[in-house]
Amino acid sequence: MKSFGVRINLLILMLVLSFIAIAPKFSVEGVEIRSLDVVSKSQGLNIGDVIKSVNNVNVETPENFIELLKDASSVDPVRINIITDKNNASYFAQDNLLFELENLTIKNSRISSINDGEILKEINNVKINNEDDWEKIRYELLLSKIVRIKTEKREYTFQANKELEINVKEVSRSNIRKGLDLEGGTRVLLKPVGEFKATDQDINNLIDIISDRLDIYGLADKRIRAAEVGEDKLILIEIAGISKEEVEGFIATQGKFEAKIGNETVFTGGKDVPFVCKDDGTCSGIRTCNLASEGQYGCRFEFSIKLSVDAAKRHADITKNLDVVLTSGLSKEGYLSKPLDLYLDDELIDSLQISSSLKGSETTDILISGSGFGDSEETALNDAVLNMEKLQTVLITGSLPFQLEIVKIDSISPIFGKEFLKNAVLAGAVAVVVVLLVVIIRYRNLKIIIPMMITLLSEIFIILGFAGLFRWNLDLAAIAGIIASVGTGVDDQIVIADEILRGKEQIFSWKEKLKRAFFIIMVAYAATLAAMLPLIWAVAGLLRGFAIATIVGVTIGVFITRPAFGAMLERLMNK
């Protein structure tokens, strides 16, 4: 086979490498998991898994998945009629009977007319005389569905008695990642405020803690980095598929947790608490829900934690000196004179009585509790779950060493993003067609026009190859950068073409002609590079995508595609 010469071969090589780097998938099936609820997580599903089918129906789009999942897992509430030795009640239950049973005695009742301590006699017309009767019926009371979720790796089959909440997105069709403004999500710039100026080390600590918090929250689709603006050290966070309110309420709160007895601190979040029970119903969960006052419901949550030895010692030292308040004259049981007060960001969230048996003891097991409120039981329950998760997260990660101020927040709707991407691609395509028309009018020679178009499209393709290789996030600014560098590309090709076409009578060799063209091209390249470089560091790197796209674009152009263009012309025109 005839060789094309070094310059053209290099171009072909780069095109092949770019194709590999972009790794386009021509047919994609299923949807990618973006976040999971507790139930599906405990079944082993992971963020990033690709779901192929639900109950043997193939998943095509995220919208289609939402419907399938709803059909597969939503269960209607069931009416429960219950009779105890003292009362009877009729209510609706969905995923939970709203009470627990121990020795046929009601525990943790959330039914308004049934109290703890009553003995269960009959439920849904079935008499309960002994434990066996209860065991026979308890799993048949509530409806549940078998859900089969098939991922790329394996099939998961499990029972669901409430609607699963699995958040998904389209599977990426290639290695090219879309930036926030094309995908939708929130970008925040946070500034630490404290008595001291944050050092680089502080910023790194902050980034670690925030990153942990996001992980615990199931938000894996995120990017965090340090950013500098002027004198200030800032943190830039980009999270796909999250709203402004969620970021404000959760990431940016300092989360300073303190457990105090009187004025003395017993323990704080983070290193004092080596273990926090989370997502495990046996040691963490919502325990009771009641009508707190007129139209106001309250739900209490509890979860257990383990204290470090140091914190347990502090607990012992402080409680040693407290008095015991007996609950009744007869028993020796009672409470200590001061409660354990739990503060989150200097706000009292709960106050716990300490059992007299713990006086002066180095206990490591502590039960943390708190509540949530709302105008219906459901909203109160959600509020309590949210507060519990927040508290657990804060206890696990510890507080942020600084308060954070949101200095910039953008929230982009995912619908916008889709429109923008379509539109930007259209604008780019139209620009290429217009360039084609201009060169057709100017040169009227296919031997120039075709190589020019090949070069132009190759440049775009190789820039995208780089984007795929380095997992850039292509945002609007980067697309502008690509269009800009393609613009200079066309300029340079016109210089080369004119230099070669000009004055056929002249005796310059091909080498000489190209050398002359490339002097102009190299100076122009250096000037563009000089203009773009400062932008890499300016404004917290928010325009870095644009600067890098332009620089990479013109560099590829100058060193790979335009020399190849010269070589193509040389071969075609010399015949």
Add this chain to the structure above:
Amino acid sequence: MNWESFLEKNYKKLFVVPIILLVFSLIVVGSFFYRTGELFERDVSLKGGVSATIYEKNIDAEKLEKFLEEKLNTDIFVRKLGDVASNKNIGVVVEIGDEASDELKNNIEEATGISLSRENFSIEVVSSSLGESFYQGLLKAVLISFALMAVVIFVAFRSFIPSAAVLLSAFLDIIFPLAIIELLGIKINAAGIAAFLLVIGYSVDTDILLTTKVLKRREGNLYSRIIDSAKTGLTMTFATLTALSVAYVVTTSFVLKQMFLIIVIALLVDIVSTYFMNSGILIWYCKKRGEHEKFWS
């Protein structure tokens, strides 16, 4: 008529056009600076404040502006967001100078009766201190860019007047679009400043081509070499100009639209600054050096 003899006779007259444009731009930008103490009007991203975009077709922009101004008691700026390709309204953008984002959202909901969610609402909140340091940072970036570009030009041509002519041309390419943007009452955003950096790159392309041909080539005479470089240079400029003009019309993104608009204006004025001004300076420079006789063929 012969372009070369036209140029030879008229290059001094042609010089008037860039001078008028330069004086005009300096007056516009200078008077703007005198009135406001600012080089240009900055948008939310460079000044601080809130910019909210509502993605709904049937919003009356003027009514919304009036409602919000009465309610929040500050200057509110509402503009329509249109899709030129389909000639349809896509939504509106609301801009406000201070950072009352929660209030703004509730008030928009009240005014329009549309509930705003992640699906139809985008918001950008920038603190004024950050906006200010972005602004300072970007201005610094423009100055450094210009300085680095100047170094490149001086190293490449190694003679003062031709190099200075390239820089003067680049300066006109920056200040003229800035003046036009100010007259159009457009607020410049961060991406807009990035566009000015691109202008530096684009602007010098044609000047480098011209200067190289005039100073480093020996074929033809001075005027024919200028005309020759103009043929190439104008093709370059027209290709980019038409491509970006069409892209400007097509795009719905405000970020891209502003970038394209600035570059299009700059490319238009670049024709004047390169071929009326820079070439004039080069002709004058060559004549003064008395070298031009040497080039007559």
